[in-house]
Amino acid sequence: MDISKEKLEWIYTTMYRIRRFEETMLEQTLKGNSMGVAHTSDGQEAPPTGICAHLTDKDWIGSTHRGHGHCISKGLETDKMMAEVFGKATGQCGGKGGSMHIADFSKGMLGANAIVGASIPLAVGAALTAKLKGIESESVGVSFFGDGASSQGVLHESMNLASVWKLPVIFACENNGYAEATPSWYAVSAEDIASRAEGYGMPGVVVDGMDVFAVYDAAGEAIARARAGEGPTFLELKTYRYHGHFHADDTSKYRKPEEEAYYKNLDSIKHFERTVLKQKLMTEKKLKSIRDSIEQEMLHAVEFALNSPMPDISTLYDDVYVNYSNPILGLR
Amino acid sequence: MTTSQANNPIGPGYEGVAGSEKRFRDIFRDTLRAEMLRDEDVFLMGEDISGGFDKDTKEPLDAWGGPFAATKGLVQEFGVERIRDAPISEAGFVGAAVGSALTGMRPVVDLMYFDFVTVAFDQLLSNAAKSRYMFGGQTKVPLTLFARSGAGTGHAAQHSESFYSMLAHIPGLKVVVPSDPYSVKGLLAAAIRDDDPVFVVNDKKLINLTGFVPDEEYVIELGKGxxxxxxxxxxxxxxxxxxxxxxxxxxxxxxxxxxxxxxxxxxxxxxxxxxxxxxxxxxxxxxxxxxxxxxxxxxxxxxxxxxxxxxxxxxxxxxxxxxxxxxxxxxxxxxxxxxxxxxxxxxxxxxxxxxx
Structure with a gap:
C-alpha cells in the first residue's frame, strides 16, 4: 500500500473524529443543547477523508448541509464546531451560522451550505481564482455534494463551465442513496451519476465510498490531473448515512433494516482497521490510542461548547456588510 | 475641452473642471478599463463579452463589443482570461464569481438584461449576500454585477424590468442606479473598489445619452444622493x-x-x-x-x-x-x-x- 504511516494515522484519526463528532453532536442535540437543526454524516466518513488527505490549506472545498465531515477533514477544530452547533460566541462563526453554515477561510473551507447544490459553483470559482493567478498546481477546488444535488441545474452549469474553462475542480458526489427520504433509484435517471460526466467532457469515476483506500486512490488521480492543468474530474462515491436526514428523522419509515445492516457491515472505519491490522501497517495499540484521544477531544468539545458564553445581542447587527452608511437600520 | 457647468448637475466643486461631453456607454467602458488597469485582481465575466471566436484561430472576434458595446476593445487589451466569455449559465457563472470573490479576486459580472438576475438569484441571495454574515464576518465578497433595466425600447415583458427594489430588499447586497455619464463613472468605480457585493443597474434609455464628465479620476460614495x-x-x-x-x-x-x-x-x-x-x-x-x-x-x-x-x-x-x-x-x-x-x-x- 502506497500510503505513508503518518497519512494512515491521519486518515484513521479523521474518520474516527468524524464518527464520534457526529454521534456526540446528535446526542447533545437530542438533549436540547443544540439550537437548531443538525444533519449527521456518520457512515460517510471515507469520501471527505480520502479526498482531503490530498489537500492543503491552499486548496478549497465547498460543502453541504451535511458538512461536519468535510469541515473535520479540512482541519477545522471540533470544539469551535461544537460551539457553533450550540450557537455560542466561541463558535466557528460566532454562533451566526450554526451546523449548516460552518466555514473556515483560513483552512480553505468555503462553508457548509444549506441550499442543495448552491456551493458547487463556489468551488468552481475558487478554481477559477487559481487559474487566473496561475497557482493551479497548489490550489484546486473540490465540491462536495450529494445525490440530491445531482438533480440541480447549477451542478450541470458548473460542470460545463469547469470543463470549457479547464479548471482544477473535483466534483465529489457523495451518493448515500437518499435525498431526504427520496431514494436515488427514484429521483436519478442514470444508473450511475458519474456517467453524466462524459456529456461534459470529463472523466467520471464510480468509487466505493465505504472504502477509504479506494477513495484515496481515485481522489489522488483526480487531484493530480487538476494540479497538472488537465481539468475537472467527477467522482461518484457510493456511501451510506447511518442516521436520518436530520437529527429527528426516523429512518425506519423509509429504509429497510436489512439495507442498514448491509451497509453497517461495510463500515469504513472497521474496514480500515481490518486492513491495516492484516497488513501490519498499524498496531491495535496505536488505533486504540487514537480512539482514546478522540474520546478526550469530544469530552473537551462538549465542555467547551456548554461553558462558552452566548453571543452579545449587539452582534445581530455586525457583518452584514464590510461597510454600510444607513444609520437608521442600526448596522455596524 | 473645458466645460463650465452653469446649472451644475454634479455637485459643488466641479465648476470649471477639465472634462468633456461623453456618451454613457463610452464612459462606462472607459471606467471598466481604468479599474482593470488599476487592479489586476479585477476581471470580467459575462455572455458574449468577447463577441464570438474565430473557428480556426480560436481568437476572440469582439463582434459586438459585448452586450450594448459595454466591453468593446477590452478583450484585445486584456485577453480572454480577464475578459471571460461565459456560456449561458447565469447561476453557474454568478456562483463562480462569488467563489472567486471569496478566494481573493474582484470579479465584475455583466448579466446583460436585468431580467436575467432571476436565473442567478439563489447565488446572489444565498451566497453573495449572506456569506459574510452567516460565517461570522470571516470573509468578504468584493463582487460587482451590472445589467440593463427599463422599458421604452420594445423589448417586452422579459427584457424590460426595473425590479431593483428586489435587490435592495436583500441585506448584504448594495444597489446603485446611475442616471447620467457623470454618475456612472463615479458609481461603477466605487462599486468595483467596494468590498461588498454591489449591483449597478443601468437603464437602457440612458446608454446613448451624453453628459459632462470630468477627466479626473473620482468615485461617488455609495449611499449618497x-x-x-x-x-x-x-x-x-x-x-x-x-x-x-x-x-x-x-x-x-x-x-x-x-x-x-x-x-x-x-x-x-x-x-x-x-x-x-x-x-x-x-x-x-x-x-x-x-x-x-x-x-x-x-x-x-x-x-x-x-x-x-x-x-x-x-x-x-x-x-x-x-x-x-x-x-x-x-x-x-x-x-x-x-x-x-x-x-x-x-x-x-x-x-x-x-x-x-
Missing part, C-alpha cells in the same frame, strides 16, 4: 432614468411658475435618507418617480422614510408616480403608458399644489 436642480415648491425624487423624467418635468413646471427641486438618489442600498428629509423639510411637498412597479418598492420605502422623519414638514400627502402593477407590455402605446412620463409628474404636482 445629489441635487440636480434646486427649488422651493416641491421635491421630485428620481432614480436611474426617472431622474431624467424629473428634470424634464421640472422644466415644464418652471414654465407655469412652479419651482421644483430634483433629487437624484443614485444609490438605493444604502440610500441617502438625509437628502430626502433635507429637501422635503424645505419644500414641504414631494413626488417620488419610479419606473419599478409600486408594491414593496423603493418608492414605497422612500415614502415611509419621509412620512416617519419629515411628517411635520409636509403640507400634503407623499405622492408617487410609478409604473402600474403590470408586466411591461410590448405595444409602443401601451409601453409608453406603462412608463412614468414628465406629463404624469407635472399633473401630479399640479394636483398636489392645487394648481389646476
Amino acid at each position: 445629489r441635487y440636480m436642480r434646486r427649488g422651493t415648491d416641491v421635491t421630485l425624487v428620481g432614480m436611474s432614468y426617472t431622474t431624467v423624467v424629473c428634470q424634464k418635468a421640472a422644466d415644464q413646471l418652471a414654465e407655469i411658475g412652479i419651482d421644483a427641486e430634483v433629487v437624484d438618489m443614485m444609490s438605493l442600498s444604502p440610500f441617502d435618507e438625509d437628502i430626502l428629509i433635507e429637501s422635503v423639510t424645505k419644500t414641504h411637498n414631494v413626488v417620488i418617480v419610479d419606473e419599478d412597479t409600486p408594491r414593496a418598492s423603493m418608492s414605497s420605502e422612500f415614502a415611509a422614510i419621509i412620512a416617519d422623519k419629515a411628517f411635520d414638514h409636509l403640507d400634503a400627502p407623499v405622492k408617487r408616480v410609478t409604473a402600474p402593477h403590470t408586466p411591461v407590455p410590448y405595444n409602443r402605446d401601451l409601453e409608453q403608458e406603462f412608463m412614468p412620463q414628465p406629463g404624469d409628474v407635472v399633473g401630479t404636482v399640479k394636483n398636489l399644489l392645487g394648481r389646476e
Whole structure:
C-alpha cells in the first residue's frame, strides 16, 4: 500500500473524529443543547477523508448541509464546531451560522451550505481564482455534494463551465442513496451519476465510498490531473448515512433494516482497521490510542461548547456588510 | 475641452473642471478599463463579452463589443482570461464569481438584461449576500454585477424590468442606479473598489445619452444622493432614468411658475435618507418617480422614510408616480403608458399644489 504511516494515522484519526463528532453532536442535540437543526454524516466518513488527505490549506472545498465531515477533514477544530452547533460566541462563526453554515477561510473551507447544490459553483470559482493567478498546481477546488444535488441545474452549469474553462475542480458526489427520504433509484435517471460526466467532457469515476483506500486512490488521480492543468474530474462515491436526514428523522419509515445492516457491515472505519491490522501497517495499540484521544477531544468539545458564553445581542447587527452608511437600520 | 457647468448637475466643486461631453456607454467602458488597469485582481465575466471566436484561430472576434458595446476593445487589451466569455449559465457563472470573490479576486459580472438576475438569484441571495454574515464576518465578497433595466425600447415583458427594489430588499447586497455619464463613472468605480457585493443597474434609455464628465479620476460614495436642480415648491425624487423624467418635468413646471427641486438618489442600498428629509423639510411637498412597479418598492420605502422623519414638514400627502402593477407590455402605446412620463409628474404636482 502506497500510503505513508503518518497519512494512515491521519486518515484513521479523521474518520474516527468524524464518527464520534457526529454521534456526540446528535446526542447533545437530542438533549436540547443544540439550537437548531443538525444533519449527521456518520457512515460517510471515507469520501471527505480520502479526498482531503490530498489537500492543503491552499486548496478549497465547498460543502453541504451535511458538512461536519468535510469541515473535520479540512482541519477545522471540533470544539469551535461544537460551539457553533450550540450557537455560542466561541463558535466557528460566532454562533451566526450554526451546523449548516460552518466555514473556515483560513483552512480553505468555503462553508457548509444549506441550499442543495448552491456551493458547487463556489468551488468552481475558487478554481477559477487559481487559474487566473496561475497557482493551479497548489490550489484546486473540490465540491462536495450529494445525490440530491445531482438533480440541480447549477451542478450541470458548473460542470460545463469547469470543463470549457479547464479548471482544477473535483466534483465529489457523495451518493448515500437518499435525498431526504427520496431514494436515488427514484429521483436519478442514470444508473450511475458519474456517467453524466462524459456529456461534459470529463472523466467520471464510480468509487466505493465505504472504502477509504479506494477513495484515496481515485481522489489522488483526480487531484493530480487538476494540479497538472488537465481539468475537472467527477467522482461518484457510493456511501451510506447511518442516521436520518436530520437529527429527528426516523429512518425506519423509509429504509429497510436489512439495507442498514448491509451497509453497517461495510463500515469504513472497521474496514480500515481490518486492513491495516492484516497488513501490519498499524498496531491495535496505536488505533486504540487514537480512539482514546478522540474520546478526550469530544469530552473537551462538549465542555467547551456548554461553558462558552452566548453571543452579545449587539452582534445581530455586525457583518452584514464590510461597510454600510444607513444609520437608521442600526448596522455596524 | 473645458466645460463650465452653469446649472451644475454634479455637485459643488466641479465648476470649471477639465472634462468633456461623453456618451454613457463610452464612459462606462472607459471606467471598466481604468479599474482593470488599476487592479489586476479585477476581471470580467459575462455572455458574449468577447463577441464570438474565430473557428480556426480560436481568437476572440469582439463582434459586438459585448452586450450594448459595454466591453468593446477590452478583450484585445486584456485577453480572454480577464475578459471571460461565459456560456449561458447565469447561476453557474454568478456562483463562480462569488467563489472567486471569496478566494481573493474582484470579479465584475455583466448579466446583460436585468431580467436575467432571476436565473442567478439563489447565488446572489444565498451566497453573495449572506456569506459574510452567516460565517461570522470571516470573509468578504468584493463582487460587482451590472445589467440593463427599463422599458421604452420594445423589448417586452422579459427584457424590460426595473425590479431593483428586489435587490435592495436583500441585506448584504448594495444597489446603485446611475442616471447620467457623470454618475456612472463615479458609481461603477466605487462599486468595483467596494468590498461588498454591489449591483449597478443601468437603464437602457440612458446608454446613448451624453453628459459632462470630468477627466479626473473620482468615485461617488455609495449611499449618497445629489441635487440636480434646486427649488422651493416641491421635491421630485428620481432614480436611474426617472431622474431624467424629473428634470424634464421640472422644466415644464418652471414654465407655469412652479419651482421644483430634483433629487437624484443614485444609490438605493444604502440610500441617502438625509437628502430626502433635507429637501422635503424645505419644500414641504414631494413626488417620488419610479419606473419599478409600486408594491414593496423603493418608492414605497422612500415614502415611509419621509412620512416617519419629515411628517411635520409636509403640507400634503407623499405622492408617487410609478409604473402600474403590470408586466411591461410590448405595444409602443401601451409601453409608453406603462412608463412614468414628465406629463404624469407635472399633473401630479399640479394636483398636489392645487394648481389646476
